Amino acid sequence: MNHDERHDRFMERLERGEKIEATDWMPDEYRRLLLKLIHMHAVSEIMGAFPEKEWVPKAPTLKRKLAIMAKVQDEMGHGQLLLRVAEDLAAPLGKTREDLIDDLIEGRVKFHNVFHMGSPTWADAGVIGWLVDGAAIINQAALLDTSYGPYARVLKRICAEESFHMQHGENIILALAGGTKEQKRMLQEAVNRWWEPLIFFFGPVEVTPAAQRMIDYKIRTKTNEELRQQFFNKYIPRIRSLGLTIPDPDLRCDEKEGKWIFTEPDWKKFGEIVRFNRGPKSQERIGLRRFAHEEQRWVREALVRSREKQPV
């Protein structure tokens, strides 16, 4: 079978709705698009642990302390599951797990814009759980239909856990929203900080050529804008019902078109934050990951050595 025939067969499988498995033949382009997506997803989970990690030692009750510890652990666990999916895809390209983490430290793989931003108050820990995870669930639930089987299976588990996170976040938010004047102010300020990054999180309105290829390959099935609108539909009423203001005076629902009109975020600013790791917290958090990965290489090397020494 020549390459074109193989490619045609592959596309026919996708048309029939079949799932592609790790050991199946796949076009190079498909592999590279998937790897880029899943690699970014994996490192975003790992980097996503840091903004909340800052609040683990300071969580204001024992119940919250336990909940936020469990949540940060889940994020790391998701990173681990996704890295394993990415490892299999990367193996034929000659890349290992260590390389995938090196890429993060060297700035060769991007992670979600939201995790470049600061989380200066306890309310930020709540808003991350509530709105950032809420946005992530919408993104991830839309990927459950993805044509790549191993990714779909991992996403199923991730989505189930993320919905717990959202409840955890919502719980923190409800306490603050029903609390003192100072707590309400802290919460409103956090919402103000996170709104624009959240709009950016879903990506550009227009469908880029790479995004179109992912749709062609049924890696993803919905556009950025469809997902952003879904987020608006779900969260705008909820945010308002808590007496919070959304920091976009032009935000309105166009009844005729059936969609939300919003002020576009500063695409250039956030684009550069993600591309060049130039956000307020980018370097500090990459530094933490570098500490974990490089300063502690001696532990991983020791464990490998001791395994070799053990009689098999």
Next chain:
Amino acid sequence: MIMETADQAAQNPGCRRALAELLYQLADDELCLGHRDSEWLGLAPDIEGDVAFSSIAQDEVGHAVFYLGLLHELGEESPDRLAFFRKAEERKNAVLLEQPNGDWARTMVRHVLYDAFDDVRTEALVNSSYRPLARGVAKIRREEHYHLLQLKPWFIRLARAGGEARKRVERAVGEVWSEAGGFFSLGDEEEEMIRSGLIACGSEELARRWEMRVKPVFDEAGLTWPGLPPAPGKDGRRGEHTEDLTELIRTMSEVVVTDSAARW
């Protein structure tokens, strides 16, 4: 005398005082260590280790919540008040557990030494005359069993790997040994704890049993046994602590003290 409820324990003031003392030691040990463990979140040497160690951190804090709950039943303040608002000199944890983690080797060494101690201590509590404690401890021992199952091989493999890892483990043993003796103290109420049957043995016996657990691990790791640790400079069980604990409490309560009457 078997005590089924907090009310029964409260009938004898001496016994109640000893019971509260014991519970504070248990709660404060677990809370300090769980808090320190959680500082590794996102920073452990590999992602798998990060996830595994986080479960241990959550278990420790969970155990602290249990012991603080028993204290509340005895009429002490709520678990949250006790965890976040007591001053350093009111706390009864061993001083070693309030110290910062240091590197991964030091974290492992301290944890293995503590887990072995907690194993010995909880073993001496499974038949405690205070039944709510005995029952809870039986469950906690099942979880702690998994901690040792996980941490002991990490400790042994680091030590046996030679090179930098071994040097770090040896250095960590040297560093923690001077304070490890603080585990065994039962504070001022030791005699009453034993007389009331709250705990099966005193601090000397705890230390002896601990040595029987830990020495074989050192042998397996190819480490020289330094002998039983000396009595510590500061006895945490008597409220003697370092600046490290003050700092830990300040961090832990940073949010809640901004408005201690608010609901968080």
